[in-house]
Amino acid sequence: MSHTLFRLTTTLYLLGTISYVVYLFFPKKWAYRTASVSLLAGFILHTGSFTSRISKVGFPPVTNLHDALSFMAWAVIGIYLLILLKYKIRVIGAFIAPLAFLLMFSAYSLPKDIAPLVVPYLKAFWLPVHIILVVIGNGFFAVAFAVAIMYLIQENQLKSKKIGKMYYSLPSLDILDNINHKALSYGFPLLTLGVVSGAIVSEQMRGGMLKGGMSELWTIMVWILYAVLLHGRIYSGWRGRKASRVSIAAFIILLVTFVGINITVGEGFRFH
């Protein structure tokens, strides 16, 4: 049941991606409509798929990489839909939808079986809290990443004076920079709380640090990168190209870290 929903969701995100890319180059109403209907329908099904998985196991299915990636795609689309309500800049979808689709696609072939928790559920209170904070935070960083790419494309067209198709469909630099800043300022506190709650989880479950200190090292690195970026934005007048480049780099490292931790932790759950 939930697997069928998962497959349908992935297909809808793909449809959304294709029609949004069409919209990027040929801003026709039908393309936008197809895209937004697919993404919204996908999001609803996705939510349904999670609900069905939760009811099956009794706790949020977040103990394997498959679910973690899928959850992140869900958060990315959810935050995109919220941004759409506020800014009405549809074309962001052309950069967000592919990301959500790729996350789903990567999750597709990964094992879907949910590992049983090795500690009693009651003690596991912090695990879902941790996962939810991190994943929603990541969703904001994903949006910051998408608008940063849009910024660089639009900025390059304006600087080089080579007006392409996308010049017409992409919004102004100012608004892209603005959304990047906002997304970072929502994402960072969530990441910070996520890291703290992660430390608690790790303490409770293993009575100490995770296996392999690399995960902590990477996590701290991502946190520092975002801290520096946000600090630079607020206090040193960082913006535009510089801020965009750093948010892209930070997000790529974040993705690697996220996948890495989920593999290690997943193994930990299974073989601990």
Next chain:
Amino acid sequence: MNIVVVGLSHKTAPVEIREKVTFPADKMAGYLSDLTCRKGVSEGVILSTCNRVEVVAIVSHIQEGIEEIKGFIAQSNGISRDILDNHLYSHTSEEGIKHVFRVASSLDSMVVGEPQILGQMKDAYQYALEHNVTGIILNKFFRKAFSVAKRVRTETNIASSAVSISYAAVELAKKIFGDLSDKRVLLIGAGEMCELAAKHFVNSGIKEILVTNRTHSRAEKLAADFGGKALLFENIELDLDEVDIILSSTGSPVHIISVAQVKKALKKRRNSPMFFIDIAVPRDIDPEINNLDNAYLYDIDNLQGVVQSNMKEREKEAAAAEEIIAGEIGQFHKWLRTLDITPTIVSLREKLEGIRRQEIDKLLANLEDLSDKQKKVIESATNAMINKVLHMPISNLKKMADTAEGDLHIDSARKLFDLD
């Protein structure tokens, strides 16, 4: 009933002719009644702008109608037919429909996609409507033309980009800053293009405009014109960080704004973007400034390049617009044709109904002792016969009316059944 369009435009007539052929709005009532009093002309709308004059009318005979309208245009303007005929074009039926749809959608305009023509056309139609010189056909036709124009506007990007240098500058600013309502513009020097761009900026709702000039009195005068503030030429550097958009066009042989100055200004502004528009030749602003982060510099050639891209974009969009129009013509033309065929169908039905009535009356006179029920059966049987007999001819006639020889077929049908 035929749609004809007779007129001239910037494509067929030079300005020397166009200025002689006009229908001023204050005398429009007289023109409209004169037009529709002419032989065979039942409805009419007159469109008169600086780039075109067009008479759209419904006439009973195409050739005679066109001649009448040509005569009307010539007489109203006191211009001889010999001269006028060289510049007049006329379109009929489908071509006429297409022409009006294209004009309304601004595909026939000097600057393709310019928005004024639709408003002018709406005014022209409104005038005719108020003076009761439009009827069922032109009412439907013009409303259709407006909705086609709206479709073109919303479904294509035909009018979304600037095709003048001064306006392109404003659009670029919007792509950089988004909202301009909290932005300040500095105008350095004077010159037609620069002032035009400044005017566009003021109209797009900027916060403030500052004007500077080597001759301070000139700056004060311009500032007063734009409702802005004059700035001492020596103080440009001091106030540079306070402005977001810098428009420059002076006769200076050397750069007025240097990289170092802009670097300093950007630092003070905490890298809030700056947009430089250099219309001067030789250039006023050091071209290296474009390499600074968050500074954007466009010179006259760059702006020209943007305009050209926009033009190309419009041309591509125009092709999409032509497709929309092509789709709409057929629909409207079909409706117009059914309007032609309707009276024939009605008389055909009446004719047969008359025959049936006559025969039924005769029959009932001979068979006096029929019950009501029996009478009813005879009525419905004869009705059904007529409907069945008429079914094929009517549907074929409708199809045939929709072809090029439609009028001929309708005429044959009328002769065949002796309907006239």
